[in-house]
Amino acid sequence: MLRNVFFKSLQEQQRSLFWWVIGLSALNIVTILFYPSFANRPELNEIFEDLGPLAEAFMGPIEDFTSPEGFIDSQLFSFMIPLLFVAFGIFSGSGSIAGEEERGTLDLLLSNPLHRRQVILEKFGANLIAMALLGVGTWIGLVAGAVMVSMDISWLRLAEATVSSALLGTSFGALAFALGSARGKRGTAAGVSAAIGVAAFLLNTLVPLVELLEPLTRISPFHYYNSAMPLFNGLDPLHAFALVATTAVLFIVALVTFERRDLGIG
Amino acid sequence: MTTGFGDVIHLESLTKFYGETRALHDIDLTVRVGEVFGYLGPNGAGKTTTIRTLFDFIRPTSGKATVLGLDSQADAREIRRRVDYLPGDIALYDRMTGRELLKFLANLRGGVDWNYVEQLAERFQSDLNPRIRTLSRGNKQKIGLIQAFMKRPELIIMDEPTAGLDPLMQQEFYALVEEVKAEGRTIFISSHIVPEVERICDRVGIIREGELATVEDVHVLKDRALHQLEFRFAQSVPPEVFANLPGVRDVVVEGTTLNGTVVGSPDAMVKAAANYEVVGLTSRETSLEDVFLAFYDGDSPNAA
Numbered sequence: 256m257l258r259n260v261f262f263k264s265l266q267e268q269q270r271s272l273f274w275w276v277i278g279l280s281a282l283n284i285v286t287i288l289f290y291p292s293f294a295n296r297p298e299l300n301e302i303f304e305d306l307g308p309l310a311e312a313f314m315g316p317i318e319d320f321t322s323p324e325g326f327i328d329s330q331l332f333s334f335m336i337p338l339l340f341v342a343f344g345i346f347s348g349s350g351s352i353a354g355e356e357e358r359g360t361l362d363l364l365l366s367n368p369l370h371r372r373q374v375i376l377e378k379f380g381a382n383l384i385a386m387a388l389l390g391v392g393t394w395i396g397l398v399a400g401a402v403m404v405s406m407d408i409s410w411l412r413l414a415e416a417t418v419s420s421a422l423l424g425t426s427f428g429a430l431a432f433a434l435g436s437a438r439g440k441r442g443t444a445a446g447v448s449a450a451i452g453v454a455a456f457l458l459n460t461l462v463p464l465v466e467l468l469e470p471l472t473r474i475s476p477f478h479y480y481n482s483a484m485p486l487f488n489g490l491d492p493l494h495a496f497a498l499v500a501t502t503a504v505l506f507i508v509a510l511v512t513f514e515r516r517d518l519g520i521g
Numbered sequence: 522m523t524t525g526f527g528d529v530i531h532l533e534s535l536t537k538f539y540g541e542t543r544a545l546h547d548i549d550l551t552v553r554v555g556e557v558f559g560y561l562g563p564n565g566a567g568k569t570t571t572i573r574t575l576f577d578f579i580r581p582t583s584g585k586a587t588v589l590g591l592d593s594q595a596d597a598r599e600i601r602r603r604v605d606y607l608p609g610d611i612a613l614y615d616r617m618t619g620r621e622l623l624k625f626l627a628n629l630r631g632g633v634d635w636n637y638v639e640q641l642a643e644r645f646q647s648d649l650n651p652r653i654r655t656l657s658r659g660n661k662q663k664i665g666l667i668q669a670f671m672k673r674p675e676l677i678i679m680d681e682p683t684a685g686l687d688p689l690m691q692q693e694f695y696a697l698v699e700e701v702k703a704e705g706r707t708i709f710i711s712s713h714i715v716p717e718v719e720r721i722c723d724r725v726g727i728i729r730e731g732e733l734a735t736v737e738d739v740h741v742l743k744d745r746a747l748h749q750l751e752f753r754f755a756q757s758v759p760p761e762v763f764a765n766l767p768g769v770r771d772v773v774v775e776g777t778t779l780n781g782t783v784v785g786s787p788d789a790m791v792k793a794a795a796n797y798e799v800v801g802l803t804s805r806e807t808s809l810e811d812v813f814l815a816f817y818d819g820d821s822p823n824a825a
Contacts, residue, residue, distance in 0.1 A: 371597075
């Protein structure tokens with residue numbers, strides 16, 4: 256595991272990643288275990304209907320909450336899963352370069368025959384893999400839950416919705432990574448990214464309540480995450496591409512800013 | 522100045538500003554192959570800034586640094602391949618054991634002779650098994666030293682290498698420096714500890730407030746060493762006998778006690794004192810920094 260910066264960075268995240276996977280898959284299983292008590296009560300749909308647009312904002316534009324997709328989308332993919340993926344992304348992204356710099360280990364690392372861009376590339380790669388592993392763990396939790404309550408739902412669609420979450424998390428992770436690479440301050444990178452995340456979430460959920468402002472949601476990554484409803488329709492290639500492109504741009508920002516600046520010593 | 526054959530480090534008008542703050546000003550410095558060079562100065566003088574420029578962690582505002590003939594910015598990776606580094610106040614990966622860290626660094630450097638690593642660990646009495654987090658300051662420093670020496674690079678740059686080491690380990694470190702030198706390899710050491718520099722370095726550059734004050738052979742500076750002598754005589758002595766001796770200054774007689782400062786050899790003053798009955802004698806050798814300051818406060822500002 257100590258062959259290079261990539262594996263080292265992955266290994267650093269191993270313990271926290273383990274608990275994130277446990278947490279997320281447990282959340283999924285426990286949530287889905289409640290499904291049978293929802294499934295046969297169509298009257299719940301009317302209750303949600305009565306809550307009006309605010310409920311729709313936070314739980315998605317779902318007609319039937321008692322269907323397997325409606326239940327999982329409203330209970331998990333509308334709020335908890337994307338929130339946790341974004342949090343994990345920010346956590347690992349801000350810890351990469353900025354974490355290393357704040358702990359003072361960046362000098363030691365870069366005194367080895369490495370280009371700065373190589374460190375960026377390997378650390379970013381490690382974060383992508385960590386996010387992918389979190390996605391796999393989350394998906395396994397979803398499938399396990401579905402199997403336990405004999406839920407009739409496509410495993411592929413569950414995977415596609417999870418991929419969409421992972422892409423969302425990655426784009427915010429890339430934001431934190433870029434801020435950390437540009438400034439070397441972990442707290443700032445995490446804090447600013449989290450604030451932007453909250454703003455983007457609120458933008459996507461609350462702005463549609465005012466119909467006129469609806470197009471504004473297009474600047475929020477959350478729009479590209481779930482508005483095409485991947486759990487029902489599969490992953491929308493354009494929306495997925497928007498998230499990947501955001502990540503790519505931020506990665507380039509990290510490369511360029513880190514290449515140019517003076518490094519700190521913690 | 523041009524880069525000559527055998528120049529290991531060459532700094533040309535190296536200047537670094539942090540905003541308005543000037544960290545380094547117009548540093549010209551050459552380190553030759555095979556020497557142990559001491560970079561001496563108080564904390565905050567710019568030693569670490571200079572060193573971090575050599576590894577391209579910091580970009581100079583103006584001027585140029587070459588290491589082994591390579592440009593510090595354009596050839597940073599090649600420099601890092603051929604030069605090893607002990608950062609000052611070294612921070613290590615706390616969750617790793619010493620062995621894991623050294624293996625990791627060895628992998629990044631394309632492999633090292635592990636027997637030599639074990640040998641170094643033994644010499645420094647460094648236990649590589651516990652997690653680094655649990656180690657004392659001194660024991661972390663030992664791991665830092667091992668990684669700097671382990672690949673036997675042609676140049677080792679060390680920022681305050683003996684910080685936190687107990688005296689026995691300092692001796693071991695000095696011995697190791699001797700060995701590296703005997704093999705014709707070059708060492709650049711920053712330090713604020715004068716006796717250390719005197720002991721292990723061939724040449725010394727003194728830096729103050731971002732400016733290189735002088736570069737000199739250590740023995741030349743030692744020749745200029747100041748001795749503060751205090752003689753206690755059986756009876757009072759005439760001060761003028763001492764005040765006019767070569768190299769003697771600041772002669773003060775109080776009762777039967779005479780104080781004076783000698784630049785260079787104290788021989789003449791001691792012989793003059795021997796004409797009287799001496800009942801007590803104290804000598805205090807002042808530091809290279811003092812030497813240097815006295816040197817510049819004196820009348821030969823261009824002598825360096």
